[in-house]
Amino acid sequence: MIERLFPSPATLSGTELEAEMHAAPLSRPPDGKPWVSFNFVASIDGAASVDGRSGELGNAMDQRLFLLLRHTAQVLVVGAQTIRAEGYGGPLLSPEAQQWRLEHGLSAHPPLAIVSGSLDLDPGMEVFTRAPVQPLIFTLASAPRDRRQALSEVAEVIEIGQSQLDIGQLVHQLTGRGLNSIHCEGGPRLLGTFAEAGEVDELSLTLSPLLVGGQAGRIASSAGTCVRSMVLDRVLKAESMLFLRYVRSQRQDGAC
Numbered sequence: 001m002i003e004r005l006f007p008s009p010a011t012l013s014g015t016e017l018e019a020e021m022h023a024a025p026l027s028r029p030p031d032g033k034p035w036v037s038f039n040f041v042a043s044i045d046g047a048a049s050v051d052g053r054s055g056e057l058g059n060a061m062d063q064r065l066f067l068l069l070r071h072t073a074q075v076l077v078v079g080a081q082t083i084r085a086e087g088y089g090g091p092l093l094s095p096e097a098q099q100w101r102l103e104h105g106l107s108a109h110p111p112l113a114i115v116s117g118s119l120d121l122d123p124g125m126e127v128f129t130r131a132p133v134q135p136l137i138f139t140l141a142s143a144p145r146d147r148r149q150a151l152s153e154v155a156e157v158i159e160i161g162q163s164q165l166d167i168g169q170l171v172h173q174l175t176g177r178g179l180n181s182i183h184c185e186g187g188p189r190l191l192g193t194f195a196e197a198g199e200v201d202e203l204s205l206t207l208s209p210l211l212v213g214g215q216a217g218r219i220a221s222s223a224g225t226c227v228r229s230m231v232l233d234r235v236l237k238a239e240s241m242l243f244l245r246y247v248r249s250q251r252q253d254g255a256c
């Protein structure tokens with residue numbers, strides 16, 4: 001059973017949960033404007049991974065919500081280290097989800113956009129060989145030429161900066177392709193980079209009832225400190241797990 005605790009308390013049926021997850025936050029501007037959302041799971045002591053992967057932090061309900069968040073995405077953005085750690089091979093949506101997207105004016109499969117400064121990615125990885133649509137790779141002009149050439153066979157490689165990633169340019173490149181609903185699935189360095197650039201509009205966070213300890217990092221990491229305020233938009237609860245959604249506070253903008 002899943003309950004909505006905020007803004008208006010209610011117990012949600014399966015259909016109501018789907019509608020809830022498909023609905024955009026009220027503060028989202030009309031279609032045609034970019035909207036950058038992130039999704040993460042963390043333990044109550046702040047760990048974003050267990051032994052280098054996030055799977056152990058979630059459960060079946062978290063996985064269901066994680067997949068529902070993909071339904072409305074026009075593009076899925078993922079950091080290269082998460083691709084190396086988690087794989088991401090093959091279709092990222094079930095046949096039912098693909099059908100739902102087609103019925104709602106979306107392509108069956110959102111393209112995957114990978115962010116990599118070094119291009120240290122094997123073109124033989126399943127994320128490329130089993131991709132239902134050609135992935136995009138955002139990288140630096142300084143990335144090794146041979147890797148870029150090899151990856152150009154399996155993906156569209158796009159430069160967004162000389163020696164530092166320009167996240168504003170990434171968003172611009174995506175919106176230029178008509179991809180305005182930009183959903184990012186991590187990891188922490190990607191969130192830290194987007195937060196520093198002032199490009200995080202929405203953050204869904206599953207708070208998992210676990211104490212993990214160890215040296216696991218938090219959900220955002222960046223070289224410098226960058227304080228961004230967000231506003232609570234929704235709280236769902238299933239047993240001891242909380243599903244929080246925050247949106248950008250109107251007050252802050254621009255790069256740190």
Ligand SMILES: NC(=O)c1ccc[n+]([C@@H]2O[C@H](COP(=O)([O-])OP(=O)(O)OC[C@H]3O[C@@H](n4cnc5c(N)ncnc54)[C@H](OP(=O)(O)O)[C@@H]3O)[C@@H](O)[C@H]2O)c1
Nearest residue numbers: 040041052053079080081082116117118186187188189190
């Ligand atoms: N808890 C969760 O919900 C969740 C979600 C996703 C991932 N994770 C976990 O997080 C871990 C991976 O996270 P991560 O933070 O190490 O990596 P990440 O954010 O997935 O990817 C980082 C990589 O992206 C590229 N990148 C990102 N920002 C960059 C920048 N500003 N400049 C240059 N390159 C940049 C670099 O690629 P190159 O190295 O190719 O240059 C960098 O190594 C894994 O353990 C994964 O399981 C957890």
